Amino acid sequence: MSKAVVGGVMETGLDDGLCFDQLEVGSSMSIVVMVCRSWDSDNVHGRYISTDYIFSDRNGDSIHATARSNVAHYFVDKLKEGCLYLLKNFTVVKNRPAYRILKDSQYMIELQGSTVFKKVSVDHGGFERYPFQIVQFEDLEVTNNKYFVDVIGYVTTADNVSTTSTGRRMLEFNLRNERGGHMAVTLWGKLGESFIAQKAKKAGVYTVILSSMTVKQYLGSLGLSSSSATLIIDSNNIPLLESFNASLRGVDLRAETQPARDGPHAVTTIAELLQSARQDKKKAVVFRNSIQITGIRTKNSWFNFTCTGGRCRKGVTRKDGSFWCEACDNAVYFPRARYRLMVDVKDMTGNVVVVLFDEAGEQLVKKSAKSLLDEQEQSTNSDDMVLPEALRCLIGGTYMFELRSHTYYQYGEYESFNCAQVLLPGSANYASPSSVDDILDPAAVPALSSPVKKAPQFGVVTPDKRAEKRSSNLDCTGTDSEGVPGKAQHGLSMDVKSGSDVGSEVNVVPGKRLKKVTGGEAHDPVEGTSQLIMDPLSEQEDDVDDKDSGGDSVAGTVGKKGVHTLLIRRMKSDLLAIRQRMP
Template sequence: MTDTAGELGLTVGVLKGLLSKNERSFYEGKPIIVQVSNIKIIDQSPDGGNGESSIKYRVLLNDGQYSLHGLITSECVPYCEANGFRKTSVISVQDYNLVTTQKHIMIINSLEVKHQTSTKITGNIASCDAYYAEHPDEDFLELVKRNQVGDSFSDNKVQPPSNRSVSPSNGAAPKGASMFQQRQVNAIEQLSPYQNHWTIKARVSYKGDIRKWSNARGEGKLFNVNFLDESDEIRATAFNDLADKFYQQLEEGKVYYVSKARIQQSKPQFSHLSHPYELALDRDTVIEECFDTSNVPKIHFNFTKLNDIENAEANSIVDVIGVLKEVNPVFQITAKSTGKPFDRRNITIVDDSNVAITVGLWNTSAVDFTVSEGSVIAFKGCKIQDFAGRSLTLTHAGSMMVNPDTPEAYSLKGWFDNKGVHENFKSLKNENSATKNAFNSRKSILQAQEENLGMSEKPDFFNIKATINFFKTENFCYPACNNVLDSGSQQLSNTCNRKVVEQSDGTWRCEKCDMNFAEPHYRYILNCSVMDSTGQLWITLFDQEAQKLFGIPAGELLKLKEQQMNGENSEFQKIINDVTMKGFNFRLKARQDSYNGVLRVRYQVLSISDVDFNAECDHLITQLSSMLN
């Protein structure tokens, strides 16, 4: 028994006890107070053709020690809907039948919702099905079946089973049936190291890439996969040759029977799933595809409202759902540690808590994003970032689903179309914080030079507000290799971008990739002079920042320059003039460099933005106020 079960007032052990021929008399007459661990709505139209819908709830019940599958009849549904029945509700079962087919099932004819709680009991909860599969002689329903007793055994109308086989027709397993079709299936939620024999029926909700590793003890490779059923989701890992084996066997989205994997404590630093355990796929593990995909959800969400993200723990992983409000263009970010470029796109979603939040997409997800504004998007596995306010970024193991078939999606779509489209939303981005940080690290050009920024072993980073007064337009770009290198991950794009050299046959060659190309793609490497009231600097803008400055790719600007040189009408000079003698905010990286034996400091632009005159005025007012005080 867990402390939580006692606090919730659960009748601990009652689910197993009612099925036990030895314990049943002890539990008869006691209140059956249990928690609802999971709910699935079943909508079945009768054959009578009257068009009425018969809704039932398939549930997983939990008494703090054991779990049991249940079915809430359609007569109870109106009461449930009117009394806030949901996952984690604590209920009192007042009238029920116990039956067995593939599983032991409690058919609930009458219940009372005792109270609501956000606490979900987890841990070492055993499955009644698993227990009685190992102890069939204790199974009361098996005793009923053998003795062929009548339909009623007590005031609670416990009914005997008509069939305990998996087969839906005549009770005999079909010829050639797999080993899994003749054993009990366990819920993922109930898996723990204390179970010796178990089988899960689950969908591959996430399939990672094979990743290589090396350390002082050697090298190897691994592969991660997530399995999902109605109750929960669990992570599994395979190493070395088993990684190759299971990577080939498992396909994302398909359903499998899995057994004989090693159950071990989960490692939260490597997984965002809430399950306390994970699976290690070893040589004894048996996995077989299941073609009966009924009752296995496609994806499992545990949604967090957008207004709750403001107070959530930074760097925690959440699932969110919202309406797409804004889509920004793709841009590139270069990793400081490796120098590799990554594609990124920021989108904004909103929900009925009247909050808007930015979600960052990466690489393939960013480039291939074509969702229309106004669509509902569910995200699984977003990381909460705490820089200049709150935002989200989709993790490499995360996923998104457009217009999912969930109650939350239908509710949000109806709200947005009728009301939300006209709402003003609170943004969780704290622009004032970002602006304040920018002002705090701002230097004048003279300050940067007098403080010898960039002359130490490590680079220095600072901000300036300066005006561009001159461009070197002779060589503002270079022909680059556009070969996409194999980074060992489908999630990351890694273009070579080395300079290519034109060959005598008109092709362009990259020595690093040992490849020739019909055409290169051009990337900016732009040098310009900037000045403020205290001095002047030469700075370098690379492709991402220069493209943001001019608004067009380097290859297009090069064509305009060639047209101008050929005497044709061209907007080249106009584009240059439009940003000359214009002020910008620059984030600079200063580092020491040697050129022809002479030490100097090179200033690279990390980011560029327009001057926010409102923020500048506020900053001046703050400075003046502090001086006067």
């Protein structure tokens, strides 16, 4: 291959140059390519993995090239789109079995740290600047993540970017072709916002090429979904778009009023939902109605610890003494608690298990899973260790759930659906409870409104006592948590000076109620304590104290004689323990 360098740009002849159809695994000859397009690729968790390219050769053929993240900096911003380069020392490998950019290409190129490239100046004849592989709507089929497709059409409806129940941003719209066929399109993440911005700059009919899309089946119909390689192309200078616009002449382009997706068939009973899901779970069926929660399953707990890396929400396991995410293949040092509630529900026609993940769980409970865990750790109620009270009080209540047939799952003796969302009063799809009187069993559910939730009664954290059956609240009333005066503290009441050192601010005398002194009305004989007035206890309180302290050598003997050192130490120790355990 003859070559000469003129002005820093290599001029080369292509008579003996290598073409893509001559490539084989292990090829090491030089090749001249045109860079058609480039993009950064992320994995499903949002982590950058490579910079990818589409190259074309002098025969107009195309090939996919990739530079992994550890060497991509050699090529980023140096290989310019629309320019020609001489490449050598690259690696030819077999095309990927999945996520193929070019479906029918047998090989692909891997750029390495040793790859050398030089910009060249040759006749652009033969090089294809926009090598799209357009697939007509009628020929689309589910790709199963094996390859990507390119489509062309004009946009009829494009709503605002919305947020899914899992927190992902998405844009849905309809794409139509010149023959009247239409396809629902979903753009994920920032791509949807970019699409809205590009469309706003165009007047009239908005025609576009969507490159590297996947075809999926959702709720019984095909749809296009974006990938990390997707590119939105709307330039009027592209020949393919020019010819498509010309084909639209004479076509009725009036604004379409139909939504991006056909609405699923609605059912109102659990029996109808189960029947449809058992026959064909891919059929678009949605259930929106009030059902009663009859129980919450705790065999697999009510929450999961999940990964917090990027967009990953997978559950974590244990490995080498730490949490580990198998999907990210990384240690997770700060896992997040997320709901995974499995609730038994019923109506008059049947019963089923409904699984509520994090967002739906928060809609139902109105608290995060982390806040419930914090309350669970502070609670002294043994029942809360299995199921927090905020979840227990859901049992017996009726709530409006949205369930979809494609989430149907059968395991052993039960059948389940995932909850898409909990419909609250005031939401768009919420129906008045009076409209479902014929669905819920009046005997089982007297009222269709959600039960009044009682505020969780969490006991005040107290230190361990040696022979006491009740815990005492730290207050100025001299009563314990059940209203019995002074029994748990042997007839003593405590007053702690705010902001002072616990254990050195309490003066204790048996048979007296302690109060703060506002002035210099009394003098406390114990050094280092705040001034207190000792009022005599009532006869009732004194009787309780005498009965309770009869069998206690400290409270019954020493306590009656005055302030004893052992009693003071015990009270100081209890107060220190309270301070350490209080939030």
